[in-house]
Each structure stands twice: as C-alpha cells, then as structure tokens.
Amino acid sequence: MNNALRGATSDTLLFVPFDIPIKPHRKFVYDGKMALLFDGLSASASVSIASWFIRSGRGATFGEPTMGSVSGTFGNPVRYTLPESGLVVNIASARYFTQNPVRWEASPLLPDFPVNLTLSQFQFNHDPVMEEAIDWLQTQP
Numbered sequence: 001m002n003n004a005l006r007g008a009t010s011d012t013l014l015f016v017p018f019d020i021p022i023k024p025h026r027k028f029v030y031d032g033k034m035a036l037l038f039d040g041l042s043a044s045a046s047v048s049i050a051s052w053f054i055r056s057g058r059g060a061t062f063g064e065p066t067m068g069s070v071s072g073t074f075g076n077p078v079r080y081t082l083p084e085s086g087l088v089v090n091i092a093s094a095r096y097f098t099q100n101p102v103r104w105e106a107s108p109l110l111p112d113f114p115v116n117l118t119l120s121q122f123q124f125n126h127d128p129v130m131e132e133a134i135d136w137l138q139t140q141p
Contacts, residue, residue, distance in 0.1 A: 034059030
C-alpha cells in the first residue's frame with residue numbers, strides 16, 4: 001500500500017485494495033451499556049468511529065461537537081488562508097473510498113448530551129464530560 005501512495009502525484013486517483021477482508025466476529029462484541037466521549041478536537045478516524053457508534057445504536061454520546069462531519073474527515077491536509085477573513089484552515093486533499101458505496105455527508109457530528117469544558121475545569125483537572133457519562137451509565141436500566 002505505501003509503495004502505491006509514495007509514487008503518486010497530487011492529482012492521481014488510486015485504488016489500493018486491502019489483502020485481508022474485514023470480518024467482524026459477533027462473539028467478541030460487547031452488548032452492555034456504552035457511552036462515548038468526544039470533544040471539539042475529535043477528527044479523522046475518531047469521528048468515523050463515533051459516527052458508526054451512533055448509527056449502530058451502540059450507546060449515548062457526550063461532549064462537544066466534533067471537528068469532522070458524520071462521514072469523518074480525510075487525509076493529507078493542506079493549509080489554506082481564507083482570502084476575506086485571513087482565517088487559516090486545513091483542508092483535506094485526499095479522500096478515501098471503500099469497496100462498498102458510502103454516503104459522504106457534511107453535517108457535523110453532535111453529541112446526545114452536549115457538555116462543555118470550561119477553562120477552570122480544565123485547569124483543576126475536573127472532567128464534567130466523564131462525570132455526565134458515568135451518571136448516565138449508572139442511571140440506565
């Protein structure tokens with residue numbers, strides 16, 4: 001896989017197949033109550049995993065909206081300065097496709113239970129997101 005990507009130019013579309021297909025083993029899947037925590041810096045693969053967690057109904061989510069959309073974010077970021085505002089952003093220049101069709105979306109990934117962390121909470125190592133998730137787990141049937 002690395003050899004195919006290493007020699008590609010920036011305007012190239014590549015298909016890199018995986019040698020081993022992914023087959024989930026149901027007997028290894030935890031089926032108890034679950035909570036997933038994320039913050040405004042969650043991006044890339046972590047957002048893709050969080051999106052799967054939400055769509056599959058695995059549990060509740062806590063924290064801040066993620067940096068990426070419900071489809072996740074993509075690789076090879078390019079730094080760009082917006083001409084009108086001067087705001088610097090990173091824009092993904094690579095997009096990954098799976099063998100089966102995937103619907104890409106731009107909507108943000110929003111938590112079921114929004115919880116913001118204040119500067120004071122951060123400074124004193126207080127984690128209201130974790131506390132909210134633990135409280136929810138303890139009160140669920």
